[in-house]
Amino acid sequence: MNDLVLVTGGAGYIGSHCALALRAAGYLVVVLDNLDGGHEQAIRGNGVEFVHGDLKNFQDVLGVFRRYNVAAVVHLAAKTEVEQSMTVPWKYYYNNVYGTLNLLSAMLSNGVDKIIFSSTAAVYGEPKYTPIDEEHPCCPINPYGRTKLIAENIFDDYYRAYGLKSVRLRYFNVVGADELGRIGEWHEPETHLVPNILKSLFPAQPDIHGPRLGDFDEDGNEIKRIFTVYGNDYNTKDGTCVRDYVNVLDIASGHVLALRYLLGGGNTDYFNLGTEEGNSVREVLSICEKITGMEIPIKISPRRAGDPAILVANNSKAKAVLGWSPEKTLEDSIKSAYEWEKILHRGLSGA
Numbered sequence: 001m002n003d004l005v006l007v008t009g010g011a012g013y014i015g016s017h018c019a020l021a022l023r024a025a026g027y028l029v030v031v032l033d034n035l036d037g038g039h040e041q042a043i044r045g046n047g048v049e050f051v052h053g054d055l056k057n058f059q060d061v062l063g064v065f066r067r068y069n070v071a072a073v074v075h076l077a078a079k080t081e082v083e084q085s086m087t088v089p090w091k092y093y094y095n096n097v098y099g100t101l102n103l104l105s106a107m108l109s110n111g112v113d114k115i116i117f118s119s120t121a122a123v124y125g126e127p128k129y130t131p132i133d134e135e136h137p138c139c140p141i142n143p144y145g146r147t148k149l150i151a152e153n154i155f156d157d158y159y160r161a162y163g164l165k166s167v168r169l170r171y172f173n174v175v176g177a178d179e180l181g182r183i184g185e186w187h188e189p190e191t192h193l194v195p196n197i198l199k200s201l202f203p204a205q206p207d208i209h210g211p212r213l214g215d216f217d218e219d220g221n222e223i224k225r226i227f228t229v230y231g232n233d234y235n236t237k238d239g240t241c242v243r244d245y246v247n248v249l250d251i252a253s254g255h256v257l258a259l260r261y262l263l264g265g266g267n268t269d270y271f272n273l274g275t276e277e278g279n280s281v282r283e284v285l286s287i288c289e290k291i292t293g294m295e296i297p298i299k300i301s302p303r304r305a306g307d308p309a310i311l312v313a314n315n316s317k318a319k320a321v322l323g324w325s326p327e328k329t330l331e332d333s334i335k336s337a338y339e340w341e342k343i344l345h346r347g348l349s350g351a
């Protein structure tokens with residue numbers, strides 16, 4: 001009998017890729033999602049069961065455990081917009097912390113004691129050194145990161161008190177899409193660099209940043225959308241911020257390995273999922289130009305508060321303990337993200 005895994009947030013970007021990878025690895029998958037940020041289309045036809053429910057509603061969560069024989073939980077459901085978390089922090093604490101407490105209560109009352117948790121590099125805060133390993137101090141600088149660290153602390157306390165075992169995966173910047181074009185990144189609004197660069201290449205979508213490439217002014221002249229780069233005076237290779245971009249398929253395989261580890265008797269622990277490679281914003285832009293064959297004009301604006309110069313993972317612990325190793329390059333990720341953007345654009349514009 002195959003183990004059944006509950007994936008919270010499985011209709012979202014990373015969750016839908018994890019659900020597919022878990023199915024491919026032979027697990028039965030039930031997705032619980034309130035569709036606040038996810039899309040039912042992201043799981044439709046993918047061989048997973050879908051329960052429309054909210055982690056903030058204890059009866060919704062309990063109902064899933066009563067109905068299904070859950071062996072372990074992969075918990076991705078969260079509100080994830082860093083800037084929004086600074087203006088409406090209560091939503092983040094309510095959803096991400098209270099929702100997690102409900103989930104854990106339902107798990108424990110049904111004898112389920114294994115969970116994989118989506119954590120983030122944001123738990124580290126301003127880096128004191130780089131690459132960042134798991135022993136780096138955790139000092140998140142925004143409410144989003146704090147909700148994730150609070151959840152991690154709860155897992156530690158629940159392990160000591162109730163024996164609940166967790167693997168917390170601290171992802172760095174997740175990019176890319178399913179290479180068959182079934183699913184991809186689909187946030188509204190989109191706050192991540194790569195999809196925003198790619199979106200700027202498609203006309204006639206809701207425009208939050210100004211004119212788009214391919215738009216025309218009254219005289220028929222093409223209006224070039226100017227992509228804003230925040231800060232070019234960082235102490236990095238070309239002055240722009242450097243991040244560790246990890247492919248969503250590698251992230252999904254990390255969840256499969258983490259699940260096998262826990263189900264195979266592995267202990268409660270936490271791991272970075274990153275590539276150990278840093279790419280600057282300028283480098284990302286130039287790979288996007290190469291892959292799309294389009295020029296992307298930029299303008300430089302002042303630095304944004306809270307953007308560290310460099311965030312790169314040390315991933316040796318995940319390699320050594322989980323046997324995880326990222327396989328995709330940033331070019332692979334941008335290629336699949338571009339193919340996905342085309343599909344999304346065709347779907348959204350009805351073309």
Ligand SMILES: NC(=O)c1ccc[n+]([C@@H]2O[C@H](COP(=O)([O-])OP(=O)(O)OC[C@H]3O[C@@H](n4cnc5c(N)ncnc54)[C@H](O)[C@@H]3O)[C@@H](O)[C@H]2O)c1
Binds near residue numbers: 008120
């Ligand atoms: N995208 C990244 O680069 C990144 C980096 C680090 C960590 N993470 C973490 O990975 C996880 C997934 O991120 P994503 O980018 O796929 O986000 P996403 O918004 O696409 O997916 C989150 C999903 O959770 C669901 N959800 C939210 N609150 C819920 C609730 N109370 N009950 C039920 N469902 C709920 C949403 O509807 C959505 O489908 C999040 O926990 C996020 O913090 C993401």
